[in-house]
Each structure stands twice: as C-alpha cells, then as structure tokens.
Amino acid sequence: xxxxxxxxxxxxxxxxxxxxxxxxxxxxxxxxxxxxxxxxxxxxxxxxxxxxxxxxxxxxxxxxxxxxxxxxxxxxxxxxxxxxxxxxxxxxxxxxxxxxxxxxxxxxxxxxxxxxxxxxxxxxxxxxxxxxxxxxxxxxxxxxxxxxxxxxxxxxxxxxxxxxxxxxxxxxxxxxxxxxxxxxxxxxxxxxxxxxxxxxxxxxxxxxxxxxxxxxxxxxxxxxxxxxxxxxxxxxxxxxxxxxxxxxxxxxxxxxxxxxxxxxxxxxxxxxxxxxxxxxxxxxxxxxxxxxxxxxxxxxxxxxxxxxxxxxxxxxxxxxxxxxxxxxxxxxxxxxxxxxxxxxxxxxxxxxxxxxxxxxxxxxxxxxxxxxxxxxxxxxxxxxxxxxxxxxxxxxxxxxxxxxxxxxxxxxxxxxxxxxxxxxxxxxxxxxxxxxxxxxxxxxxxxxxxxxxxxxxxxxxxxxxxxxxxxxxxxxxxxxxxxxxxxxxxxxxxxxxxxxxxxxxxxxxxxxxxxxxxxxxxxxxxxxx
Amino acid sequence: xxxxxxxxxxxxxxxxxxxxxxxxxxxxxxxxxxxxxxxxxxxxxxxxxxxxxxxxxxxxxxxxxxxxxxxxxxxxxxxxxxxxxxxxxxxxxxxxxxxxxxxxxx
Amino acid sequence: xxxxxxxxxxxxxxxxxxxxxxxxxxxxxxxxxxxxxxxxxxxxxxxxxxxxxxxxxxxxxxxxxxxxxxxxxxxxxxxxxxxxxxxxxxxxxxxxxxxxxxxxxxxxxxxxxxxxxxxxxxxxxxxxxxxxxxxxxxxxxxxxxxxxxxxxxxxxxxxxxxxxxxxxxxxxxxxxxxxxxxxxxxxxxxxxxxxxxxxxxxxxxxxxxxxxxxxxxx
Numbered sequence: 094x095x096x097x098x099x100x101x102x103x104x105x106x107x108x109x110x111x112x113x114x115x116x117x118x119x120x121x122x123x124x125x126x127x128x129x130x131x132x133x134x135x136x137x138x139x140x141x142x143x144x145x146x147x148x149x150x151x152x153x154x155x156x157x158x159x160x161x162x163x164x165x166x167x168x169x170x171x172x173x174x175x176x177x178x179x180x181x182x183x184x185x186x187x188x189x190x191x192x193x194x195x196x197x198x199x200x201x202x203x204x205x206x207x208x209x210x211x212x213x214x215x216x217x218x219x220x221x222x223x224x225x226x227x228x229x230x231x232x233x234x235x236x237x238x239x240x241x242x243x244x245x246x247x248x249x250x251x252x253x254x255x256x257x258x259x260x261x262x263x264x265x266x267x268x269x270x271x272x273x274x275x276x277x278x279x280x281x282x283x284x285x286x287x288x289x290x291x292x293x294x295x296x297x298x299x300x301x302x303x304x305x306x307x308x309x310x311x312x313x314x315x316x317x318x319x320x321x322x323x324x325x326x327x328x329x330x331x332x333x334x335x336x337x338x339x340x341x342x343x344x345x346x347x348x349x350x351x352x353x354x355x356x357x358x359x360x361x362x363x364x365x366x367x368x369x370x371x372x373x374x375x376x377x378x379x380x381x382x383x384x385x386x387x388x389x390x391x392x393x394x395x396x397x398x399x400x401x402x403x404x405x406x407x408x409x410x411x412x413x414x415x416x417x418x419x420x421x422x423x424x425x426x427x428x429x430x431x432x433x434x435x436x437x438x439x440x441x442x443x444x445x446x447x448x449x450x451x452x453x454x455x456x457x458x459x460x461x462x463x464x465x466x467x468x469x470x471x472x473x474x475x476x477x478x479x480x481x482x483x484x485x486x487x488x489x490x491x492x493x494x495x496x497x498x499x500x501x502x503x504x505x506x507x508x509x510x511x512x513x514x515x516x517x518x519x520x521x522x523x524x525x526x527x528x529x530x531x532x533x534x535x536x537x538x539x540x541x542x543x544x545x546x547x548x549x550x551x552x553x554x555x556x557x558x559x560x561x562x563x564x565x566x567x568x569x570x571x572x573x574x575x576x577x578x579x580x581x582x583x584x585x586x587x588x589x590x591x592x593x594x595x596x597x598x599x600x601x602x603x604x605x606x607x608x609x610x611x612x613x614x615x616x617x618x619x620x621x622x
Numbered sequence: 623x624x625x626x627x628x629x630x631x632x633x634x635x636x637x638x639x640x641x642x643x644x645x646x647x648x649x650x651x652x653x654x655x656x657x658x659x660x661x662x663x664x665x666x667x668x669x670x671x672x673x674x675x676x677x678x679x680x681x682x683x684x685x686x687x688x689x690x691x692x693x694x695x696x697x698x699x700x701x702x703x704x705x706x707x708x709x710x711x712x713x714x715x716x717x718x719x720x721x722x723x724x725x726x727x728x
Numbered sequence: 729x730x731x732x733x734x735x736x737x738x739x740x741x742x743x744x745x746x747x748x749x750x751x752x753x754x755x756x757x758x759x760x761x762x763x764x765x766x767x768x769x770x771x772x773x774x775x776x777x778x779x780x781x782x783x784x785x786x787x788x789x790x791x792x793x794x795x796x797x798x799x800x801x802x803x804x805x806x807x808x809x810x811x812x813x814x815x816x817x818x819x820x821x822x823x824x825x826x827x828x829x830x831x832x833x834x835x836x837x838x839x840x841x842x843x844x845x846x847x848x849x850x851x852x853x854x855x856x857x858x859x860x861x862x863x864x865x866x867x868x869x870x871x872x873x874x875x876x877x878x879x880x881x882x883x884x885x886x887x888x889x890x891x892x893x894x895x896x897x898x899x900x901x902x903x904x905x906x907x908x909x910x911x912x913x914x915x916x917x918x919x920x921x922x923x924x925x926x927x928x929x930x931x932x933x934x935x936x937x938x939x940x941x942x943x944x945x946x
C-alpha cells in the first residue's frame with residue numbers, strides 16, 4: 094500500500110527553515126510537542142516548589158509574596174501553556190487530517206501562525222513571571238489584578254490573551270477541516286471518536302475563548318487607563334469579571350478533558366480488540382458536554398456574591414453535565430467487558446484514566462452541590478478534585494496518546510519495560526500526591542496558603558512524597574523516548590494492528606500523508622470483522 | 623468563482639431600506655415609548671443587522687452550515703448577556719440573612 | 729502570492745481537492761472567525777447591559793453629551809461603505825476587476841471618513857475632560873455612572889475603530905494585489921471573504937449607534 098521510496102515528513106528536508114516555515118501539520122505538531130513539553134517542565138518545577146514549601150506548617154521556604162507568585166505561575170503555565178493546547182495542538186494537529194484521509198489541514202498557514210502566536214504568548218507569560226511574577230492566582234480576579242497589582246499582571250494577562258488567539262486559530266482549523274475535508278465514504282458516523290472529541294473541543298475554543306479575551310482587555314484598560322469596569326470604587330462590579338472569566342474558563346476545562354476522552358476511545362478500542370460500545374452515544378456525549386458546559390460556569394462563583402437564584406440554576410445544570418461524562422465511562426467499561434485486553438503501556442494509562450477520572454468526576458458532584466461548596470470552596474478539596482481530572486484525566490490521556498502514536502510520529506519503538514515502569518510511578522505517585530488533599534480540604538485547609546496548622550502536616554508530607562514519585566514518572570519518558578529516536582527499533586506501519594486511517598500509511602507518514610486519497614468503506618473500530 | 627450573484631436592484635433596495643430604518647431609529651429616539659424605548663431601538667437594530675446578514679453577507683443564498691453558524695453566534699451572544707443580566711437582576715430578590723449571634727471567642 | 733490556474737479554472741490551494749471545496753472551506757472559516765468576534769464584543773455588550781440597568785440616569789445623561797449628527801452621519805457612511813463593498817464582491821464574481829477595484833477604493837475612502845469623524849469626536853471628548861481615569865472632569869451625583877458610561881463608550885467605539893483600522897489596512901493590501909493582477913478572475917476569494925468581515929464591522933456599529941447615541945434622548 095505504501096511505496097518505500099517516498100521520504101517521510103521527517104526526512105523530507107533537514108534545513109532549519111524547512112521546519113520553522115513549514116506548513117505541514119505534522120511538523121507543526123512536533124514543534125508544539127517540544128514547546129508544550131518545555132512549558133510542562135517549567136510548570137512542574139513551580140509545583141515542586143509548592144510541595145517543598147508545604148512540607149512544613151510554617152511559611153519558611155518562601156515568603157508569602159513569593160509563594161503567591163509560585164502558585165500563580167504554576168496555574169497559569171499549566172493551564173494556558175500545557176493543558177489547553179496539549180492534546181489538540183500536538184495530537185490533534187498531527188492526527189486530524191490523517192484520520193479523515195486529508196492531505197493537510199484546511200488552513201496550513203493559519204496552523205503555522207497559531208504556533209508562533211502560542212510561542213509569543215508563552216514568552217509574555219514567562220517574562221511576566223521571571224520579572225517579578227504574577228501573584229493574583231491564575232484566575233486574575235479583580236479589582237486586585239486590575240487596580241492594585243503590578244503592571245506585570247497586565248503583561249501576563251495579555252500573554253494569556255495571545256495564547257487564546259492561538260487556541261481560536263487551532264479550533265477554527267479543526268472545525269473547517271472536519272466539516273469539509275473528509276475522504277470519500279467517511280460519513281460523520283464512521284469518524285473515529287478522537288475526531289468527534291476534537292470537533293466538540295474546537296467548538297468550545299471558538300465560542301468561549303473570545304469572552305475571556307475581552308475580559309482580559311477590560312482588565313488591561315482598567316489597569317492602564319483607570320476605566321472602572323470592575324472597580325467598586327468607581328461603581329464597577331468585580332463579579333462581572335468573574336462572569337466573563339468563567340464563561341470561558343469553565344468550558345476550558347472541557348477543552349482540557351474532551352481530547353483526552355477522544356484518546357481513550359481510540360486506545361480502548363485498539364487494546365481490547367473491540368469496537369466502542371454505543372459509538373453514537375459516545376459521539377453525541379462529546380457534543381453534549383461541550384454544549385451543557387457553557388451553561389454552568391457560575392458553579393465557580395457560589396460564594397462570590399452572585400444571586401442565590403443564579404447559584405441554584407448553575408448548581409442544577411452542573412449535575413446534568415455529569416450525565417454525558419458518565420455515558421462515556423459506562424460505554425468504555427462495556428467495551429472492555431468480554432474483550433481481549435492487551436496490557437501495553439497505552440492501555441495502562443487508559444485504565445489509570447478511567448479510575449482517576451471517575452474519582453475526579455464523582456468529587457465534582459460534591460462541588461456542584463451549592464450548600465457543600467460553601468464549605469469546600471477554596472480548600473484543598475477543590476484542588477484535589479481538579480487535579481484528579483486534569484492530571485489523573487488529561488495528563489494520563491496525553492501520556493497514553495504519546496505512547497500510542499509515538500511509533501507513528503517518529504517511526505521508532507520505545508522500551509516497553511521502562512514505559513510500564515513510568516506508568517506505574519505516575520499512577521501511584523499521583524494518588525499519593527492528591528488523595529490526601531481531599532482529606533486536607535475536607536478538614537478545612539485553605540488553598541493558596543503556605544502556612545497551616547500543625548495537625549495537617551502528615552497529610553502534606555504524604556502529598557509531597559507522592560509528588561516526588563510523580564515527578565520521576567514524568568521524567569523517565571523524556572529519557573527513554575529521546576533514546577528511542579536514536580536506538581529504538583524501526584516501527585512498522587501498524588505496530589499495534591489497530592484500525593484507523595493513520596495506521597494505513599507508513600511510520601512516519603510521508604508529507605502528503607497518503608499516496609492517494611483513501612476511500613472509506615467500513616465503520617470505525619471494525620475489529621471484529 | 624462559485625457563489626450566487628445578487629442582482630443590483632436587491633443591493634440598492636436593501637441599502638434604501640437600511641437608510642429608512644436609520645431615519646426611523648433616530649425619529650424613535652425622540653419619542654417616548656416608555657418601557658418600550660429599548661425594545662424599539664434594539665428591534666430596529668436587529669432588523670438592520672438581519673438585512674445586512676441575509677443580503678450583503680449572502681446568507682440568504684448560502685449553505686445550511688453558514689446559516690447555522692450565524693444562528694449559533696447569535697444564540698451564544700444572547701446566552702452570555704442574558705445569563706449575566708439574569709444574575710445581576712436577581713441579586714435583590716433574596717434579602718441577606720440577619721447576622722448570626724455567636725458566642726464570643728475565649 | 730502568485731496564484732495562477734488553468735484558463736477557465738479557479739485557483740485552489742494544494743490541500744484541497746477542488747475549487748468548490750476550497751471556496752466553501754474559506755467561507756466557513758471566515759464565518760467561524762466572525763462568530764469569535766461576536767463573542768468578543770459580547771463581553772462588552774454584557775457589561776453595557778448591566779451597567780445601563782444600574783445607572784440608567786447617568787447613561788441617559790452620557791448619551792446626551794454625544795453628537796447625534798456626527799453619529800448619524802457616521803452610520804450612513806458605514807452602511808454606504810457596506811453597499812460599495814457588496815458591489816465590489818459582485819464585480820469580482822462577474823470577473824469585472826476594474827469595477828471591483830473602483831468599489832473597493834470607495835469603501836476604503838468611506839471607511840477613512842468614518843475614522844476621521846471618530847477622531848473629531850474623540851478629540852472633543854479629550855477637550856471636555858470626558859476620558860475616564862484621573863482626569864475625568866464631571867463630578868456630582870451621576871459621576872459614577874457617567875464615568876462607567878464613558879469607559880464603555882471608549883471601549884466599545886475604540887474596539888470597533890481598531891477593527892476598522894485593521895480592516896482598512898487589509899483592504900489596502902487587497903486593493904494593491906487586485907491592481908497588480910494578483911487577485912483576478914481566477915483567484916478572487918479574498919475580496920468576498922474580506923467583504924464578510926467588513927459587513928460584520930458595519931453590524932457592530934448598527935448596534936453601537938442606538939445603544940450609545942440614541943437611548944435616553946427623549
């Protein structure tokens with residue numbers, strides 16, 4: 094099916110210019126991979142500082158001012174520079190055109206531009222952190238961020254604005270590509286669920302990001318010119334900022350998790366040799382999460398001063414958003430039932446995801462309850478909840494994707510032994526880090542504090558020990574994956590004997606993805622035939 | 623290039639309608655419709671915008687996907703403004719509870 | 729950017745299968761971008777809605793201080809520029825590139841007039857101390873709401889003007905490329921796509937004019 098003579102996208106041209114000015118979605122994805130990994134490392138170092146400080150009840154490692162800057166930096170870098178771009182910019186960019194049988198994205202130049210805009214925003218955010226730091230929390234609440242914090246906050250916020258632009262460009266590209274460039278025979282209900290997930294993600298990127306963008310512009314205007322949008326001393330309403338901020342930032346958490354769910358669908362089908370149970374329900378559940386996700390942002394604002402009636406409505410609809418997520422979890426479980434499971438590394442991350450996402454999702458129901466949230470808001474319970482979803486969910490999905498498609502992207506196989514070891518470190522390290530935090534939050538330890546009562550120290554020490562284990566689990570892949578580039582065995586076109594158009598081309602693929610446009614005649618995940 | 627070519631008379635007709643509606647909205651501003659002032663002003667603006675969207679932007683002659691996009695944009699705009707306004711409007715509905723009398727700390 | 733196609737055919741980029749797919753994709757792409765712009769302005773409209781409800785007397789007073797003649801003139805100018813842009817697109821569709829060029833130059837001229845009038849209005853505001861911030865002149869019972877009104881006035885019309893300036897720059901580039909023949913009968917989608925953007929900017933003003941200049945006049 095593929096001629097060996099055609100050069101792969103990696104060997105097509107070796108000059109720097111051919112990489113920096115590439116319009117090939119696969120090269121852009123690799124550049125994103127490098128950038129996102131670097132940002133992840135920076136965010137992890139900041140996390141390490143937090144956990145080191147929290148080993149002792151006194152605020153001894155860092156001063157309060159510095160600690161504010163460390164946790165803000167951790168949040169801003171992880172959310173805007175790793176989790177939101179993460180899977181879509183790396184795996185979405187690489188795989189979406191191939192999975193639908195297209196030569197490239199609809200707008201390759203916009204794709205390249207999105208990468209440079211992302212870098213520019215990243216540089217702005219990092220420079221704000223390096224030159225004294227942002228100390229508002231990643232949520233930039235006003236009037237502190239607009240009227241009382243330093244100018245670096247404006248630069249950092251504008252960096253987030255810039256990164257948001259990159260996100261919009263990516264989302265736009267995905268939507269048009271998926272609508273218009275599917276191969277002949279590839280109807281909507283034959284698409285891989287990875288595509289459905291990225292389609293729903295792109296909808297959120299496009300509809301939500303502009304609102305946080307204008308919120309940031311208004312903060313900048315308030316800081317630079319004294320406009321009083323959010324300043325109570327000028328008749329403004331700080332809660333208005335929170336509405337505009339969370340209108341995006343709640344759907345943003347679905348930008349972070351939906352692509353990971355798409356990954357899980359692909360991996361489960363492959364490693365259980367079975368089609369996904371209830372394909373249509375899973376596809377529609379992605380859309381359902383995206384749409385309902387836009388109606389519930391006020392659950393971040395239960396204690397902010399918004400009206401109790403708004404709180405009631407937000408709380409009720411938040412319960413409803415759990416339903417499409419549960420649909421996915423049950424359908425994946427049903428897929429595994431009576432299947433033939435192969436325990437390769439990607440599957441280990443899948444099982445990890447399913448357990449940890451279940452815990453994260455269920456604890457979300459606690460948070461959704463207005464009365465309960467009055468007590469657990471701004472405590473470590475919330476911190477544990479969202480880390481279970483974002484680390485236990487998204488990062489497991491990211492690592493699963495990395496290990497599953499690494500042979501396709503690089504043409505190399507990695508060491509399965511080291512990969513499995515890392516997965517085990519990640520799973521146990523993660524639970525040891527974050528499970529104690531549920532207890533801490535329930536017992537009343539507030540978030541964003543660097544000193545705490547003596548009785549919380551034991552749980553904090555457990556959490557820091559877990560973080561060290563987790564950190565090792567993240568470091569190992571960098572080494573064995575880099576090693577595989579030079580010394581790993583050559584990967585065949587389909588090392589996992591998986592179904593999907595990406596496995597019907599070489600590893601790595603040629604620049605135009607396929608020798609000739611494929612024609613699709615069977616449904617997705619046709620494993621049993 | 624593919625795409626429907628709109629006849630000139632339609633373009634000029636729509637322009638004339640837009641001019642009339644502009645005059646109407648200025649006239650309406652100086653009348654007192656009481657509570658309906660805002661409704662009238664917004665209504666005329668929405669009508670003008672609809673004409674521009676349907677004819678100048680060719681949505682009248684476009685595929686379903688383009689039409690859905692236009693509708694979705696409007697729906698989410700209304701969602702954003704409506705939900706935020708509903709919160710602000712309903713803040714006064716529940717009176718704040720009286721302060722709790724608690725025992726003094728030792 | 730030389731896009732040449734075989735005679736009678738329309739140019740399309742390599743990632744597309746045919747010209748129809750290219751045209752539909754580009755159109756959809758611009759519409760999605762316009763949706764992001766709708767949501768972007770939406771945040772400011774949300775702020776306007778709640779502050780207008782809260783400070784209605786001050787907002788009425790604020791809107792009285794705006795020059796309704798200039799506002800009306802600008803509205804007519806911008807709608808006229810939408811007409812000329814639509815005519816430019818029509819000429820391009822029919823392959824009449826000279827007509828397209830003429831109408832685009834008219835559009836650019838009208839847009840510049842609009843921006844000029846805005847500059848006049850802004851200067852008057854600066855002179856009367858109506859810019860929010862430390863130099864805001866009015867003090868009195870409505871000063872809170874009035875300062876918020878002018879914050880919204882400058883944010884909304886300023887953001888709109890920024891979009892117009894960017895549009896004008898892009899239009900200049902398109903005019904240049906059309907004059908040089910780089911945009912021609914076989915490759916004229918930039919004109920149609922830009923037209924969509926220009927009409928959107930017009931629609932924003934169609935809402936700004938009554939909301940800022942007209943409410944509270946009676």
